[in-house]
Amino acid sequence: MPRICQTLGLLVVAAILFSSPWSHSQTGAQTPAVVTFTFDFPASQPERYAIRVPYAGAAHYQSAGRLSADSDETDSFDLDFNLTADTRQKVFDLAAKAGYFEKDLDSHHKALAFTGKKTLGYKDAQRRGESTYNYSSNAAVQDLTTLMQSLSATLEFGHRLQYDHHYQKLALDEELKRMQQMVRDNQLIEVTAIQPILDPIIADPTVINVTRARAQRLLDQAGAH
Secondary structure, eight states, rough: HHHHHHHHHHHHHHHHHSSSEEEEEETOOEEEOOOEEEEEESSSSSSSSEEESSSSSEEEEEEEEOOOOOOEEEEEEEEEEOHHHHHHHHHHHHHHHHHGGSSSOOOOTTTTTOEEEEEEEESSOOEEEEEEEEEOHHHHHHHHHHHOOOOOOOHHHHHHHHHHHHHHHHHHHHHHHHHHHHTTTTTTOOOOGGHHHHHHHHTTTSOOHHHHHHHHHHHHTTOOO
């Protein structure tokens, strides 16, 4: 009987290890799984962005495009940021539900308007998947696309706030007002990801007090520490 229990225990441990987002390479080193999302749409702002979410460690965001709709000046933005555990887990749960993007995700409906070239990717030591789509009928892909686009919207607010803080401080308040409204409308997620951009605004005595207080409220509502 003890031998049977021991065998069952080993099977449980093996099942946990097999289902973990940490995969083992042939050298025995643990390799964290990574989910990526890229978006290309010349008519949008930004025109292109990429999000990389590892199962452990900092995520990364990179975008490029025009600084504003009425400007020909191009700009790029790079940011390492932290995701909450809940959002990170949701990303990997949705990737699993979508079959790790190993199959074609596009609906191939020709009547649909083009809303940008989107690519989801997954990689670990044993599995690799990537698929490009305009629109997908897969519910998990739809949810993950919405999540990534909402995350990009938050990070792009950080990009504009960083620019305004350096070059046009009087524009900060309007940008923060827009951000507050979009948070209320559930169009933004992970506001704490841009805390390293908001904190210097809050601490800057040359920024008007109303604006500094607005930035602080955003962080407080997001549960920043």
